[in-house]
Amino acid sequence: MTDDLIPTPPQAPATPIEAAELIRARQRNRARVMAVLLGLFVVLVFAISIVKIQLGHAG
Template identity: 55%
Template sequence: MNELPDPTSQAALVRKRQRARATVLAIILFAFVILVFAISIAKIKAGMPGMPHQ
């Protein structure tokens, strides 16, 4: 027999998943900012072409 899910626990589960996804996305975005900064430093140090001030 199929039972309807409890709306309260369903809403809690939705919020839990949304929070987990938001946390993972925040970590990824933060890591990406660090990566872009590190790439910029590495390119400046290596004197690679394509940098605006070269």
């Protein structure tokens, strides 16, 4: 009954190739997240710059 509440540890990959594929997949996912965050940061800085220029506060 309480066994459902106890988290089980992740299963280890059977082969080194599977382990490498798992690592690469995690790296790709982290890279995508970082790319999205960087893109959002660039858009934010661009938008702030446009607003400052329109208000005459360039500098």
